[in-house]
Amino acid sequence: MCAASATGAVVSDALSQLPSGVDLLLPRSTAGLARALSGYRPDLVVCNGFPWKLPAEVLSVPRLGVLNVHPSLLPRHRGPMPIHWAVRHGDPETGVTIHWMDQSFDTGRILVQRGGVALPDDLDGDSVFAEIQALSRELLSEALGLAATGHAGTEQGREGAGYESMMGPQHAVIDWSASRRDIHNLVRTFRFGLFAVPGPLAVVDGRWVAVLKSRTAPGDGARMECADGPLWIVESVPVPARDVWLSAG
Structure with a gap:
């Protein structure tokens, strides 16, 4: 399969899974993302598992700002693999934080946060991910309500703060x-x-x-x-x- 047809297959599969009336954007760069989003004039953008660091021109597009769903108890385990690093460090539990995005990785003010996702010694990866997803959906509803009121969030503390990169x-x-x-x-x-x-x-x-x-x-x-x-x-x-x-x- 050539590159063009492979890309077409991926796009076709993604479109088939989208709810009716939802558009799929495929920007090649953060500059392209800013241009694509500006056409929608969004009030709020929510990121979840998005791999790019968003620059100011993207963060400034939505009227209220950009929220990020991060699967750790920030400021602990900032970065792209927070659940992996929580296990690597032997944390007894993890959780989900929803925060306003700024121009650094996972450092913005916190709207909602909750732990309680156990990381037992004999853990099952699929079960942990399922709990994280369920908790993310629950907290996002609360976070959207706060964001709609213009809630500024709470500044992150310093204890345990640190950025951890991909595991190589x-x-x-x-x-x-x-x-x-x-x-x-x-x-x-x-x-x-x-x-x-x-x-x-x-x-x-x-x-x-x-x-x-x-x-x-x-x-x-x-x-x-x-x-x-x-x-x-x-x-x-x-x-x-x-x-x-x-x-x-």
Whole structure:
């Protein structure tokens, strides 16, 4: 399939899923997005999972401003992969924040925020995402009501604030000199889907594997020594050597 027909297929599929009367915009740049939105003269724009940093010319188009739905408890875990980083850091829970957008990433004033999405040790990625989506829909209704009244929101605090970027291949290989909890959380993070392998890569019993499940308490599986004690590899699958996989990616 050529590039033009592939793009056409994507657009056709997207259009088929849109409610009647809703337009689909496909801008190539933020400048194009500003021009496209200005023609609609919107009162409010809501972003959810949008990958671009919006400049002033886009933020100034809607009369009231732009809201962002962010799946973390801001100011913690600003950036494009907040749920992954919450698991990576061992947070016991996460949540959703809806805030006014400014020209920085996820730093705007907060309209509504709620936690309570548990991140248990043996978490299921699909279940966590489903809870986040349900909570986002619930909070958006409240946020839209506040935005319509011109509510300015509350300034974010500084505790726990920080930006975290995309996880790259450097996060896909286990370093046994790290703490066992850190490695265990890395294994848990892959339950949300990362890269082309189902788990972080490591040498276990002399062969390269993708680690699917680990535990910090004694039990079945290969015992591996970490910086501060043992970690048990409960489930894994063989993969090509690390260098082969990384070069292929």
